[in-house]
Amino acid sequence: MPIEYSNREKSYELYRKGKREGTWDPDDYDLEGDKEDWAAFSEDEQEQFLLTCAGFYDGEEDVTRTLAPYMMALDALDNDEMPFDTVQEEIYLAQQVYEEAKHTDLFSRYFEEVFETQDTEPLREGGYQDEGYSTDNLYDTADELLAAINSGDQQELVYALGEAYLNYMGIVEAQLARSGYLSFDQMIELKADEMGRDVVLESFQEAIGRVRQDETRHIENGRWVLSKLAEAEPDIVTDVYEPRIDEYVQNRIVGAQRREMPFEGYDARKIGKQSIQYLQDTIDYIGADRFDEYSDVQRAVQAQRAAD
Numbered sequence: 114m115p116i117e118y119s120n121r122e123k124s125y126e127l128y129r130k131g132k133r134e135g136t137w138d139p140d141d142y143d144l145e146g147d148k149e150d151w152a153a154f155s156e157d158e159q160e161q162f163l164l165t166c167a168g169f170y171d172g173e174e175d176v177t178r179t180l181a182p183y184m185m186a187l188d189a190l191d192n193d194e195m196p197f198d199t200v201q202e203e204i205y206l207a208q209q210v211y212e213e214a215k216h217t218d219l220f221s222r223y224f225e226e227v228f229e230t231q232d233t234e235p236l237r238e239g240g241y242q243d244e245g246y247s248t249d250n251l252y253d254t255a256d257e258l259l260a261a262i263n264s265g266d267q268q269e270l271v272y273a274l275g276e277a278y279l280n281y282m283g284i285v286e287a288q289l290a291r292s293g294y295l296s297f298d299q300m301i302e303l304k305a306d307e308m309g310r311d312v313v314l315e316s317f318q319e320a321i322g323r324v325r326q327d328e329t330r331h332i333e334n335g336r337w338v339l340s341k342l343a344e345a346e347p348d349i350v351t352d353v354y355e356p357r358i359d360e361y362v363q364n365r366i367v368g369a370q371r372r373e374m375p376f377e378g379y380d381a382r383k384i385g386k387q388s389i390q391y392l393q394d395t396i397d398y399i400g401a402d403r404f405d406e407y408s409d410v411q412r413a414v415q416a417q418r419a420a421d
């Protein structure tokens with residue numbers, strides 16, 4: 114046995130938390146009420162809501178299918194040389210991949226029963242995968258991890274893992290998915306207000322609440338690993354993390370295309386502000402003083418906007 118399970122690290126504690134919190138079942142939700150509510154959405158509202166849901170449906174499938182190499186890469190690291198226990202982290206990821214599969218399962222059921230389609234292709238063409246940073250990138254990331262495993266070079270492996278965790282947990286989960294939840298919140302609240310109701314799409318909101326709880330653990334574990342990899346290889350922050358963060362900021366914050374939203378009173382600016390705070394939280398967790406340009410995200414964003 115390679116590790117002492119009595120010496121539990123963050124990853125193991127999150128795994129234990131997941132055993133208690135992550136036991137919900139997408140099949141338990143009755144979707145009849147949601148179907149009735151859905152019929153009350155206008156065509157434009159349906160299109161916008163579907164666009165966001167399609168991003169999640171595809172995204173959940175993408176994260177489910179690309180996580181396995183992370184476990185293999187951790188296993189190829191020399192555990193004694195690392196400032197964290199790679200085996201406890203593998204145990205954590207084993208749980209995460211199951212949870213991602215369950216999230217895919219939820220969207221699959223919802224598309225089938227409420228939206229009455231499984232076809233997200235036309236929605237992809239509508240643009241959500243073209244806005245500069247998509248979950249399609251995760252397949253390349255997984256390939257790069259496999260190449261690093263085959264190289265057998267420890268530093269290359271640490272760098273490849275750092276890039277992979279930053280893409281997956283640092284950007285896709287901590288930034289893209291979380292701004293998507295804020296968008297759902299606004300669309301649903303505004304629609305409920307318009308209809309004089311407390312809530313619409315109640316089962317969707319409840320189930321998404323469970324997904325968000327799972328994702329909070331994924332993000333926390335991801336940040337923790339990013340900080341540990343920075344401890345192992347301090348240059349990883351400016352060599353790997355910062356260029357990826359910069360790419361995200363250029364494409365999704367500074368260069369964000371605001372689309373016309375059909376929901377009366379929708380506030381995209383509020384979501385943009387919150388995403389900057391999310392990014393700052395990740396950077397603070399890793400250690401803001403390790404970064405060159407992005408120790409203060411708000412300031413970096415303003416400087417880039419002024420330069421444009």
Ligand SMILES: [Fe+2]
Nearest residue numbers: 173212213216
């Ligand atoms: Fe997920």
Ligand SMILES: [Fe+2]
Nearest residue numbers: 213286328331
């Ligand atoms: Fe996740």
